[in-house]
Amino acid sequence: MTDGAIFLLTDRPDRSAALETILNTVGRCAVVAGEETPPPGAPVAIVSDLTLSRRESVGRLRALMPSGQAARPGPGPVAGQAGRIPVICLMRSTSDGDLRQARDLGATVCLPAYTSPHVVAQVIRDQVAARDETARGVAGQGIVRATEALTGLFAGARVGGVTLGVVEAGLTPILAAVREGGLTRWLDTVWTHDDATYQHCLLVAGVSAQFVNFLRFPEQDRQHFVRAALLHDLGKARIPQAILNKPGRLDADEMAIMRTHPVIGYEILRDSGCDDATLGAVRHHHEMLDGSGYPDGLVGSAIGDTVRLLTICDIYAALTERRSYKEPMPTRDALAVLESMDTKLESGLVRCFGDAMTAVAP
Ligand SMILES: [Fe+2]
Ligand SMILES: [Fe+2]
Known part of the structure; x- marks a missing residue:
């Protein structure tokens, strides 16, 4: 395990020292005892060595649980199995009621408190491996569905119009793949795609x-x-491949051709019965708040929210x-570039976007 720490929550006088030693062989273990503040960042796994019959212990465990982990979540989005981290509860009592409570809190495994630390460590290794496997599968599925949608769209756009229905099948798999497998895994899978525009x-x-998962937009x-x-960028379907795939900067003539793609995409989609908000986003995604963008040189409030985000x-x-x-x-440098564009992009949205990109996924 490379990112994030294993949080070991304990109320034992010896701070569960033996367990800490063994967990440090699996990953970086951060002990959180009593009212101590946990380290920054999301945990990669949680081990609870707490007495869960105490209300304050339940509160501490619940406070550290990632959203979507609990078996009885609130009204927000529910993470799939791949979005759940390993949470091992070492139970001082294993009555049905106590086990149910631990599961409802988000425990993925409940073990008796006397379980050997070596066994606890192995359970974490196994759960992390299983989770990675599931996440890889979800990302792969998402890429396959989205690529099918893009292939259909771009093929249609080259010869005439597009059938918008083909895009719908790609949306849920993308959102699920990023939510459950994390953005990093999605990007790692996308890099293997050989077509630069796709x-x-x-x-x-x-x-x-x-971004929209982070902002908790309604599903629709x-x-x-x-x-x-x-x-x-559907309009790029009609831009010559030699320009699209040119290794290096475009000259002025090539750039002029490249800059026609928002209007081409807009016209293809308008003729295919696309909704106005999407049409606006396609036509205006290169517009800037200070009027320096293209194709229409829009300024400030003439640029809608969807366009600004996109x-x-x-x-x-x-x-x-x-x-x-x-x-x-690198992410940090790219975010700095966006922040430096403060006359062109909405600063508040850029900050929020930075939070979304640096949030530990999922
Ligand atoms: Fe574009
Ligand atoms: Fe683009």
């Missing part, structure tokens, strides 16, 4: 999914936004893309 669209769609709005992200996702994706001729920009 890769970019999948990247923008994944980043957009992370999430789907609508990811749909716009998948469609935003533009941030698009620029971030372009900066962090991997290409044979350029190194991907």
Whole structure:
């Protein structure tokens, strides 16, 4: 395990020292005893060596549990199995009621308190391995579905119009893959795609999914936004491959051709019966608040919220893309570039976007 710590919650006088020693062989173990503040960042796993019959112990465990982990969640989105971290509860009592309480809190395994620390460590290893496997599968499925949608759309756009129905099947798998498998795994899978334009669209769609999941948009709005992200560069279907895949900077003539893609995409989708919000996002995703963007040179309030969000996702994706001729920009540097564009992008949204990208997924 490389990222995040294993939180060991304890109320034992010896701070569960033997267990801590063994857990440090699995990953970095952070002991949280009594009212101590846990370290920053989300845990990669939690081991509870608490007396769960005490109300304050239940409160402490609940406070550290990731959203979507509990078996009886609140009204927010529920993470799938791949979105749950291993939570091992060492039970001082194993009555039916106590076990049910631990499960409801989000425990993935309940073990008797006298269980050997070596066994606890092995259970964590097994659970993390199983979770990674599931997450890989979810990301792979999402990429397959989204690629099918893109292939159908771009093929249609090259020869005439598109059938918008084909995009719908790609939306839920993308949102689920990013929510359950995490953005990092989605991006790692997207890099293996060999078509640069599809890769970019999948990247923008994944980043957009992370953003709207983070903002806790209603499900319908999430789907609508990811749909716009998948469609935003559809006009590139009619831009010559030599320009799209040119390794390096475009000259002025090539750039002029490239800059026609928002209007081309808009016209294809308008003729296919697309809704106005998506049409606006496709046409205007290169507009800037200070009027320096294209194709219409819109200024300030003329640029709607969906467009503002999508533009941030698009620029971030372009900066962090991997290409044979350029190194991907690290997340922190890309976020600094976005922040420096404070006359062009909405600063509050950029800050929020930064929080979404640096949040430990899932
Ligand atoms: Fe674009
Ligand atoms: Fe784009």
